[in-house]
Amino acid sequence: MDENGLPSQEILRQLQDLLKEETGFNSGRIMGSMCTSPHLFAQRVYRKYVDKNLGDPGLFPATAQLETEVVRSLGSLLSNPSAVGNIVTGGTEANLLALWACVRSHSDRRESEVLVPSSVHCSFEKIADLLGLRLVKVKLNEHFQVDVAEVRRKITSRTLALIGIAGTTGLGVLDPIYELSQLAQQNNLYLHVDAAFGGFVLPFLNGTPPFDFRLPGVSSITIDPHKMGLAPIPAGGILFRDRKLHRKLTWTVPYLSGGETSQTTFVGSRSGASVIAVWAMLKHFGKAGYRKIVGRCMKLTMELAREIDEIPELAVVVRPTINVIGVKSNGPDLVKIVQSLREMQWAVALFPRYMRIVIMPHVHKEHLNQFVQDLRQVVVDVN
Ligand code: 0PR
Numbered sequence: 001m002d003e004n005g006l007p008s009q010e011i012l013r014q015l016q017d018l019l020k021e022e023t024g025f026n027s028g029r030i031m032g033s034m035c036t037s038p039h040l041f042a043q044r045v046y047r048k049y050v051d052k053n054l055g056d057p058g059l060f061p062a063t064a065q066l067e068t069e070v071v072r073s074l075g076s077l078l079s080n081p082s083a084v085g086n087i088v089t090g091g092t093e094a095n096l097l098a099l100w101a102c103v104r105s106h107s108d109r110r111e112s113e114v115l116v117p118s119s120v121h122c123s124f125e126k127i128a129d130l131l132g133l134r135l136v137k138v139k140l141n142e143h144f145q146v147d148v149a150e151v152r153r154k155i156t157s158r159t160l161a162l163i164g165i166a167g168t169t170g171l172g173v174l175d176p177i178y179e180l181s182q183l184a185q186q187n188n189l190y191l192h193v194d195a196a197f198g199g200f201v202l203p204f205l206n207g208t209p210p211f212d213f214r215l216p217g218v219s220s221i222t223i224d225p226h227k228m229g230l231a232p233i234p235a236g237g238i239l240f241r242d243r244k245l246h247r248k249l250t251w252t253v254p255y256l257s258g259g260e261t262s263q264t265t266f267v268g269s270r271s272g273a274s275v276i277a278v279w280a281m282l283k284h285f286g287k288a289g290y291r292k293i294v295g296r297c298m299k300l301t302m303e304l305a306r307e308i309d310e311i312p313e314l315a316v317v318v319r320p321t322i323n324v325i326g327v328k329s330n331g332p333d334l335v336k337i338v339q340s341l342r343e344m345q346w347a348v349a350l351f352p353r354y355m356r357i358v359i360m361p362h363v364h365k366e367h368l369n370q371f372v373q374d375l376r377q378v379v380v381d382v383n
Contacts, residue, residue: 032350033360036362045280046277054275084240086238091197100131100249100266114136114163115161165194171354196236197324205298213239221239222239249265303368308372323359327356
């Protein structure tokens with residue numbers, strides 16, 4: 001830090017220069033991110049209430065009430081209006097809170113194992129390390145869903161929890177949660193569903209198999225408003241089936257504005273503006289609004305998947321379930337394809353065997369037309 005400060009105009013000028021290289025969502029060229037530019041109304045609401053801190057709910061009781069309402073709304077969306085939980089920093093903290101509650105519900109948890117699909121998000125690696133759990137990865141079936149027979153075989157007396165994913169990070173696949181729920185019930189295990197991305201997509205599609213609290217074995221669900229909910233970061237969501245589980249996360253803070261108060265999140269100070277912005281988004285869109293957005297993203301997703309399959313050197317890994325497409329190469333080096341695309345300002349995500357495209361609301365038909373044209377060219381150049 002320098003001794004003397006600078007005028008704000010000068011700082012803004014410096015920032016504009018320092019950040020100019022970064023691609024903005026509204027360029028339509030970010031094609032591999034699970035986030036988007038927050039809705040303008042959410043941005044406005046966020047700015048207006050930026051000083052609210054839910055780490056001290058006694059000071060912001062009305063904001064805390066809005067969090068309860070948001071959780072209830074998300075619970076209804078996931079078939080359980082009496083679900084309890086919190087709006088947290090993101091999917092990572094939401095998944096952490098799920099497994100933390102699970103661990104704290106078990107007095108004896110030596111050598112505890114959590115069975116996860118091999119497609120699981122890397123946040124679980126951090127969480128397992130933090131909580132002293134062992135992740136046991138289960139292979140996928142030919143549809144890239146977790147192989148349920150293999151899950152069954154891997155359950156032992158050390159197993160503490162099962163994880164299912166509703167919208168995998170790489171391919172957007174929905175695991176067979178119904179079967180996982182049965183296994184969880186039969187073996188008295190905790191089942192957490194990671195719907196960080198899919199939670200704001202799957203409920204708005206026709207014909208989605210049950211994956212939420214409708215299934216009696218589901219203990220908790222992650223659902224992130226800062227992904228397809230169009231809310232500003234940070235806004236993840238963790239929902240528990242009942243109060244008993246959520247209470248396991250209660251930590252008493254004796255000195256805050258409400259006198260003795262409690263927190264159920266990992267972080268202390270946390271953004272009340274995030275919660276209020278999510279509340280505003282849910283009210284503003286309603287189910288019909290989100291259904292429309294998801295419908296538009298899905299239409300473009302299916303169109304792009306068809307176009308990619310027409311490129312002889314490329315193929316879609318699996319027919320998309322949600323607005324996520326995995327693309328593999330039949331020859332040309334994928335790393336080079338992704339690098340060349342990046343040089344043309346297209347950003348896609350690169351996984352070990354495929355690249356991932358996510359059709360978020362900032363992607364429009366004209367962007368896709370240009371993308372397909374450039375992709376065809378890149379594939380020829382790289383080959
Ligand atoms: N669970 C699943 C299924 C996820 O896909 C993710 C993140 C998480 C949990 C963790 O969520 P947080 O990042 O909110 O903690 N998935 C995104 C991904 O890996 C995260 C992301 C978002 C990465 C936007 C890049 C980006 O531009 O793609």
